[in-house]
Amino acid sequence: FFSNLSKIKINDFFLKISSNKKFELKYFLSLGVINAVEYCISIFKLDIEDPFIIALIDNIFEFIDNNDDSIKSYLNYWEKKSENIMLSMPDNQNSISISTIHKSKGLEYPAIIIPIYDDKLDENISKDLIWLDEPFEDLKDLKWTLMRTSKNLQNMGENAKEIYDRSILNNLIDSINLLYVAFTRAEKELFIISKKDNSETNSFSSLIKDFLVYKSSSDKYTIGEKIINEYNPNTPQYESNDINKKIINVRSTSKNVNQAKYVSDTLSKIYDKDKSAKVYIFFGNEKLVNLVNIYDSNQNLKISSNYHILESDSSDYDYVIITNMNEGFFPFSTINDGVVKESEKIKFDNKSQQEQEHHIHDLFYELIHKAKEVHLIYDSDLTSLMSGEASRFIKQLEFSELDTYNYYEEVIKPKKIIKNIDSEIIKKDNLINQRIDDILKKGISASTLNLFIKNPYLFYQQKILGINDYEESNYLNFKDQGTLFHTVMDKVYSPYINKIFKVEHFNEIIKKLNKISIECFVELNSNAPKGKDLIFIEVLKKCIINLLNFERELVKKGNKIKILSLENNLTGSIRVKNNLDVLLTGTIDRIDTFNNNLRIIDYKSGKIETSYLNFKNFEILKDNHKYSNMLQLLFYKLLVSKKYKDVNELGLCYFKKYNNPYELIENSEKIEVSEIENLIIEIIESIVETESFKDSGNPA
Structure with missing residues (x-):
């Protein structure tokens, strides 16, 4: 269902x-x-x-x-x-993450590759602006001036030179800190791609090289070779699992749902083990309660204590859980209305910032010291609200009182791995069958048949579901551009339908072309053209003038051209298996005669591959979407045959092709209408009989 x-x-x-x-x-x-x-x-x-x-x-x-x-x-x-909206990929998925050093802060990977090559240390220092006091001795009235940090400061007195040297030193320290962050992301292996010889003096490569020379540790650090430090069983290992110590679990994760899931899972484990356990939860972001409720199917949250930390009493809790342990959430400086009693809120708001932090500090450590197990969770995602920075209280716990508790830090990883799906497949059902019947009765076009051949899944998406993925823009999209081409062609040629063209006719059209192009644009878009659309109109006029000049030269040489119809909507009927009558529909851009030979011409403003206009056999048209233009012309021939007896030529008018814009199918007059009819029947029956719609990977 x-x-x-x-x-x-x-x-x-x-x-x-x-x-x-x-x-x-x-x-x-x-x-x-x-x-x-x-x-x-x-x-x-x-x-x-x-x-x-x-x-x-x-x-x-x-x-x-x-x-x-x-x-x-x-x-x-x-x-x-x-x-x-980006999907955070699980850490246990086999994949390569590409990240800046700043965004990788707080994360770890089994292997890290850092391609620094010969990047300069002071590449961005010249962008920094500084104020100089009395920069020029000769200009006593100029007290201050704003300047960029450049080498010129070295020649502007001791004060300016000191500022420049200090900027260089600070930049060097920042660069070393940046490299430290990058190098410490690796859990097992670190690969640094750096320039070995003739590196710039003031570069990351030279910094690394100087460090290796300074250390002179060829047994541990080498350039161009992988060194594996063997495990030494004689090395003493740190033992931190004293069962008598308090347990501090620090968990980092991405954003909020994983925090909520961790709270729910932890509550389940606690209450499954001990129904009478005393649990206190403080939500650094009180809205997280709503997320916990999604995952807390056993409603364990209701039997735990989760009031605000400012209202916590002197009760002893077996377990303490604190979420959103990020700077900005904890310690906090503001309290939302309705979260605590108004009297408590006023009392807290009246404290200075230092007094607030002292008060939170005392409440936090009182909870920590009384509990036997503590869970502190923070968001390490740099794109989230708190920029991934852990609370100062986590940092304090990490580096203090290690002899009084067991400290465990871990990244919460999603349980489910995203499976690679080769392609989307939709199984046919009665609902889809009904929709296909409706389409066939209302009318099916050559483009619909071609879409099914090209990608059955897109046929399902666009024709069954009615979803068309055209990007919204202030300018014409590719579909509207094609429509504008056709509309302008219709307007400029319409006055000459059923007339033998003369040279002066083409001259008249060229004079009116600019006005007609603008009018057609406004008619299509309800606004005057601007920006990129003005450029597109100029391209459109150039292409149409190229066609007009080509046909004018043909007429000059004595050839006879007469247009019979433009944008002609034709229909026809065809019967397939099970006596199902199918309506065929098509809008034929141009039907004309060239020296009394009847032609069907389809306009193309986009790119075409002429090699796929050579007719080989009907089988290839059913399977290869690259022959879509040929299938479309044959489809049109079938429709036109109901009105005209002999169609001598089929072809495309390719606007962007200069000299001769026409591409005609050789010997198209020899292709029998009955053969075309059988081809169309087979394609329609394949749509009706298919059991599934599989994504071939071909774009729309």
Whole structure:
């Protein structure tokens, strides 16, 4: 039932899911967006470990932090920003992560490759601006001046030279710190790609080389060779698992959902082991409670204590869990309304910042010292609200009192790995069969047949579901550009239908072309052209003038050209298996006669491959989408044959081709209409009989 819901229109979608008496639409619409997601997960039994669902919930959670918590608001946001939402890949997936050094801070990988080659240490220092006091001795009235940090400062007095030298030293220290961050990301192996010989003096390569020379440790550090330090069993190992010590578990993870899952999983483990355990949870971000409820199926959160830390009493807790242990969340300096009693909030707000931090410090360590097991969780994702920086309290615990507790730090990894899917496959069902019947009755075009041959999944997506992926823009997209070409051609040639062309006719068209092009653009776009569209109109005029000049020269040489119809909408009927009548539809750009020979011409503003206009056999047209232009022309010949007896030539008018813009199919008059009809029947029957729609990988 639910697998078919994506194949119907949005209104029918809600009617369908409401009709099964499990989903209440009115109730759903009354919910905030997070609670609405939780409701859908419950009703539709969605996999809450799915990385895509996790990424969606994380994005919603960040959205409602600064926006209206409503389904409508989030859907408006989704329409504009969904393509920029990134999926955090699990650490245990076989993949390569490409990152800046800054963004990798706090993360670890089995192997790190750092291609620094010969990057300069002071590459960006000249961008720094500084204020100089009395920069010029001769200009006493000039007290201050703003200057870039450059070598020129060395020649502007002692004060300026000292500022320059200090900038160089600070930059060197920053560079060393940056390299430290990069090198310490590696768990097992570190590869540095650096310039060995003739490196710049002031470069990362020279810095590394000087360090290796200074250390003179050829047994540990070499250039160009991999060194593996063998394990020495005689080396004493640090033992930190004293069972009598307090346990401090520090967990870093990406964003908020994984924090909520960790809280839920930890509560389950605690209460499965001891139903009477005393557990205290402080949510650094109180909204995280909503996420925990999604994963807390046993409702363990209700039997734990989770009031604000400012209202914590002197009770002893067996377990303490604190989330969002990031700088900015903990310690905190502000409290949202309604989170604590008004009297407590006023008392806290009246304290100085130093007094606030002292108070939080005392409450935090009182909880820590009384508990036998502590869980501290923070967000290490640099793209999230708190920029991935752990709270100062975590840093304090890491480097102090190691003899009184066991300290464990770990990255929370998603449980589910994203599986590689070779291609999307949609199995056919009754709903799809009904939709195909509707399409065949309303009319099927050559482009629809070509789409099925090119990529059955895109046929399903565009024709069955009605989804067309055209990028929104202030300018004409590629589809509208093609439409504009056709519209202008129709307007400029229409006055001469059923007339034998004369040379002066082409001159008249060229004079009117600019005005007609602008009018057609406004008609299509409802606005005057601007920016890139003005450039496109100039290209369009140039291409059309090229065609007009070519045909004018043909007429000068005595050839006769007469246009019979433009943008002619033709239909025809064809019968396939099971006596199914199929309506064929097509809009033929141009039907004309050239020296009394009837021609079908299709306009092409995009690129064409002429090698696929050589007719070989009908079988190749059924399987190879690259022959789409030929199939389209043959389809048109079938439609035109109902009105005209003999079609002598089939061809394309390729606007961007100079000299001769026409590409004609050789010996097209020898291709029998009955053979074309059999070809179209076979393609339509393959659509009707296919069991699935598989993504071939070919783009639209």
